[in-house]
Amino acid sequence: MKVKMLSRNPDSYVRETKLDLQRVPRNYDPTLHPFEVPREYVRALNATKLERVFAKPFLASLDGHRDGVSCLAKHPKSLATVLSGACDGEASVTLNVRIWNLTKRKCIHMIQAHEGFVRGICTRFCGTSFFTVGDDKTVKQWKMDGPGYGEEEEPLHTILGKTVYTGIDHHWKEAVFATCGQQVDIWDEQRSSPICSMTWGFDSISSVKFNPIETFLLGSCASDRNIVLYDMRQATPLKKVILDMRTNTICWNPMEAFIFTAANEDYNLYTFDMRALDTPVMVHMDHVSAVLDVDYSPTGKDFVSASFDKSIRIFPVDKSRSREVYHTKRMQHVICVKWTSDSKYIMCGSDEMNIRLWKANASEKLGVLTSREKAATDYNQRLKEKFQHHPHIKRISRHRHLPKSIYSQIQEQRVMKEARRRKELNRIKHSKPGSVQRVSEKKKRVVAVVK
């Protein structure tokens, strides 16, 4: 006689090892899990609220400089090392270049590099030495790890120039660096005279940057409102675009070879495709004062900009408005900003002698995450994206606190902009149809492109 009995396959419930997770049978029948949309909506709302609750981006402030921090540089090989140059040096002996350790949040090395301002600082691609330029018309190369015991701090090389150098950048692969001042000079590290120098018009050039991908390309911006692109191989400038106001610096996108962003005095940033300079790809506006510096995140998806309005902002590359604004009560005009090479942090140097360290993602939890934590954050992130258009969530996620000065300035500028727009509309309305053309906001800012 057959006896019927329950039989189960042990494979379906027995763990292979003790460390395996217990298998939990789940029933995905939708009738058992009703109200999916409202439930997810509530989750999204909570996630958004929590994001704002945990948005505490400020991490540390590195103080030590005796004057405003004029320039910052990342170490190409070590995430913890940062170099900075300051504006001091007027008085007797000042240590105006410092090397910082971010994990310890301490200055590990300081050098009196120049008399007067340190205008620019850049590291060699191998990370063993770095270059500084200053107001004393010199270019100096330094060893990254200071002098041995009993030795004096001495630069490896010193090049004495005829004019003041205002900026420096190192080639990404070869022993070549570029300085700018009266003209753009390209130097071999071994020689004391430039191997090539390029000019186009005569004006002081404020910064020069190598393209990180197509490394023979350079971009510079001069005080006669133009941005000039150079080709190092052919030793010739390529093209020049003249904007409405002066561009302070440019930064190349590290993932897209032909895209660069220019930080302009007219409070905006302009992202250009270098092959089509007549119209910027995107105009990024949110600052209320001149933008002084810009740096791309290494992922090429966002960039950070430092402004004279005492704040830094983070922009997505494809959006014209910023997604984040950082400010503190004590932070003054921000002169320089850098995004660290692991794309997690932002550093900014400001007028009041401090270097500040921020999280690039304000509400991100630092440290090691368990896999469940990671899954939860991913889920929350996706929920926020999914419900981003819902009014409550939108309102909460967009909310930022601003200092009163910036806030009032924004209001003021909104009024100004509106007035300008109205005037333009009126002009169109009251003139012969077709005689006054509307110029798009993008094209308005480009004065000319010179071949």
Next chain:
Amino acid sequence: MSRVIGGSRNCFAAGTEIAFLSASAPGPCEIQAGEMSSSRAAESSLLALNQQEELEDLPREYPLSTSEDEGDSDGERKHQKLLEAISSLDGKNRRKLAERSEASLKVSEFNVSSEGSGEKLVLSDLLEPVKTSSSLAAVKKQLNRVKSKKTVELPLHREEIERIHREVAFNKTSQVLSKWDPVVQKNRQAEQLVFPLSKQQSVFAPIEHVVSGWKARTPLEQEIFNLLHKNKQPVTDPLLTPMEKASLKAMSLEEVKMRRAELQRARALQSYYEARARREKKIKSKKYHKLLKKGKAKQALKEFEKLRKVNPAAALEELEKLEKARMMERMSLKHQNSGKWAKSKAIMAKYDLEARQAMQEQLARNKELMQKIQVASESAEEEGVAEEEGEPFVPDVVNEVQVKASGPNPWMFRNHSSDTKEAEVQGDPEELAEPAAQEAPESEEEGPVVAEEILLKEFEERRSLRQKSGLKQIAKPVGSQETKDPSSQGVLSELRALSQKLNRENHQSRKQELSSTRTVLAVQREEPAGEEEEPLLLQRPERARTLDELEELGKEGCFQNKELPRAAVEGQQWERNPSNHLGVPKEKKRKEQMIDLQNLLTTKSPSVKSLAVPTTEELEDEEERDQRQMIKEAFAGDDVIRDFLKEKREAVEASKPKDVDLTLPGWGEWGGVGLKPSAKKRRRFLIKAPEGPPRKDENLPNVILSEKRNIHAAAHQVRMLPYPFTHHQQFERTIQTPIGSTWNTQRAFQKLTMPKVVTKPGHIIKPIKAEDVGYRSSSRSDLSVVQRNPKRLSIRHKKQLKKNSVD
């Protein structure tokens, strides 16, 4: 005409004989360019350069006559003499040099001018004297060529040249950059970017590619290679054998799934029938079996009759089956009483009546089976023997069936040609995977398989019905199933008698038909076969897309009502998300009502003037009154206005916030019927609803404004269609699909919540490199190019510096 050799400073000067002797150099004889050509606007500087060069090499090779040199200076007369003397030294008498007798108007070191004050020197003048000499032909030719050429252009401005350089360089650079376009595009659209960018995983190369690129290095490898080559082992064989290719091509995934589902079903059915058959087989009652057999025989006869009416061709085939059975009988002599059982019976036959009877029965059956069917057509034979012989009795159709078995869908056809008992599949696990139809004949040994087969057939039939095939198919399988049961020999014998009758008829009819009709028949037979294969293809999309659906199908068995549950589910979903469609239907309804009402009130009915109306009144008044009259007449029965008012009151009442009564019965209040909590208590536990805002239609007596819109819900709703979406349905769909792990499997959840950018903490992300994306990076360094032409650069630099210092 004024030909000018302008712009070039070095003309015919240097190459005189004197220069040849390296004597003290006479001043260069410059030809003054009379006029500069006005055509300067030429574009390319290169052309000009070319011309210059041509002019340069001209004087060197061919020394010109010295006549031009003459008028240099008087103080050199001595020198001249000396030169003459030297020239006479070489023996040849040289041509006498023409001597100038009169002084030119303007004697200058630098220009040669002709006599006339206003005239200018032209190239042709210079050429006059050389006409006679032959040795200077080449020079002349060259000069002529120069003459024919246009003006040499000025070289372009430095700025202009630089601009051209820049433009060329820019074009080159942007070309170089545009190679990044696809990469950038891909990265922008990527679902997920993982940093640091690792090298792209190399695609799995087929083995022969690897082998061809690989060389034996170590001695062991070489040895192996040698062995391989000695044996002519194919080192590279095709990627896939044709068989593999065919098998890959044969079935798409869906097809396979569908087919598997079908097989599963058939197998389930089969096992069910097998079990039943086994059960029935166990029944030992002879009576039962006898009855069963009889019933079967009867049914078979009936079927055959029907078949004969409906499809004579199929009936013919049945006959053919009979013929085959006869053949089998003749071969096997099964009923010849030669078997073991028969022998034992023969011993018993003397004493046992039953045994004798059984033997006789057996023999009778043998006879029956052995009997040739054509005997019946003997009568027809008399009419035309030759014809009979020419035409075989059995139509070709029968043979064709077997051909068809190897047709496109063999497993569907095995049934029809299944006299072959090759499939002894019982209990063979491998065979289980094979098509069910192939397994069907397996149970042929067992008696009561027919029922099972019928079911299987039904299964087929249903399918064929689904594809709307004709009547034939239904008839055919039923008929074919009949004869397939060899065990039911009794049926056959009964059929035999019938078939003889049939044969006679058929034969007669066939005689009238031409052979072409036979082919028609063949086509008819073949047609359903072609259609039989179709359903696999046709019904694919409706059937089984997911495993769940498959299971569902398996449970229900009925394929048509699949649509219904889905609709029901949709309905549920619709209900589940009421917030999106809040109050819409009701509002609509109300609106409709309102419109109706208004129509009623305002429509101007075509007025028929009654004569009774006094004509003194104005027209409009008349009309109005008419209308009113009409309406009154029309709606004499129903009071529309009161209805409307009532409706409005109800709407107002419904929209008012309700009081909440929290009273619970206490002591002495739950005992009997009609007991109520005390008024005091009720007053105490009644929460009065706050007075709502005044209704908007408060002062509009003939309007109902619905205030159903929930403000609280509206605060959470999206008012405008967000940007990337083009239709609200798209947006709603994205919102309605849940992404959480509550509703999705783990894998789906992971896929849905995949972050867009993944970075590793503590890892440096380097800028993208050409190697990262599979491009070949330029091998030459940027620096080497600069160093290759340092001269030009340094000159440039110096100039620049000079200029700077000047400034």
